Amino acid sequence: MKFILGKKLGMTQVFTPTGDVVPVTRIQAGPCTIVQVKNAGKENATAVEIGYAEMKDYRMNQPKAGHLKDLSPLRFLRSFDVEKTDGLNRGDKIAADTFSVGDVVTVEGTSKGKGFAGVVKRHGFHGAPKTHGHKHDLRAPGSIGAGGVQRVFKGMRMAGRMGGAPVTVKNLEIVEVHPETNEILIKGAVPGARNGLLAIFAPGELKLKKPAAETTVEVPAEAPIEVSTESAEELKV
Numbered sequence: 001m002k003f004i005l006g007k008k009l010g011m012t013q014v015f016t017p018t019g020d021v022v023p024v025t026r027i028q029a030g031p032c033t034i035v036q037v038k039n040a041g042k043e044n045a046t047a048v049e050i051g052y053a054e055m056k057d058y059r060m061n062q063p064k065a066g067h068l069k070d071l072s073p074l075r076f077l078r079s080f081d082v083e084k085t086d087g088l089n090r091g092d093k094i095a096a097d098t099f100s101v102g103d104v105v106t107v108e109g110t111s112k113g114k115g116f117a118g119v120v121k122r123h124g125f126h127g128a129p130k131t132h133g134h135k136h137d138l139r140a141p142g143s144i145g146a147g148g149v150q151r152v153f154k155g156m157r158m159a160g161r162m163g164g165a166p167v168t169v170k171n172l173e174i175v176e177v178h179p180e181t182n183e184i185l186i187k188g189a190v191p192g193a194r195n196g197l198l199a200i201f202a203p204g205e206l207k208l209k210k211p212a213a214e215t216t217v218e219v220p221a222e223a224p225i226e227v228s229t230e231s232a233e234e235l236k237v
Helices: 062-067 119-123 229-235
Strands: 002-015 021-029 032-038 047-054 074-081 104-110 115-117 160-162 166-178 183-187 197-202
Touching: 002 047, 002 074, 002 183, 021 166, 021 197, 032 074, 074 197, 119 160
Parallel strands: none
Antiparallel strands: 002 021, 002 197, 021 183, 032 047, 047 074, 104 166, 104 197, 115 160, 166 183
16 A cells, blocks of 8 residues: 655646646645654554655654654654565655546545534534424424433534534545645535645555765875975974
């Protein structure tokens, strides 16, 4: 499985070679850094933890700073379950080019928060009729439970805070991939507002970029410079 974290930039449209207009969502996908590789023996899980949004001035708490002590400050961390962890190492990079045009992906995000809402807006209730004695009762929920049990069942659709919940959208197609800017264009809409965190994953092979190895270059020692007495006397003023 291949996966990445990204940020929603907004929606736009692109034209296909046949002239059709396709609505797409622009997503800045990566670059992400592998923070931890979890094995079944030690961590009791086969997963990979990656980090996104490198920020130099990001202030981390002590546990997170210790977890990222040899890496750059990363704002978001997320774990993905994998079948095997062979070839995955801490510090490897994941970029947008791990996906290709035509891939069918799943996108997870947090929906827009809409505040406190009633049952008509939140659950689509029709409300009460305007006449026949329903005064000031047009958008009320009505009865909320049976009288015999003397309680309200869990999961009853009532007024409350709307939005701000995890949402998963499946079977979205990647239209374009721009590795130079780490952007991918996905057909249709994805959950969340602008600059919201998104998790994108799909079946396939994960492409990694290994960190450049540090090489030590030995500089030969320079031979001492001999200054003759005559030249030294000439330099005196």
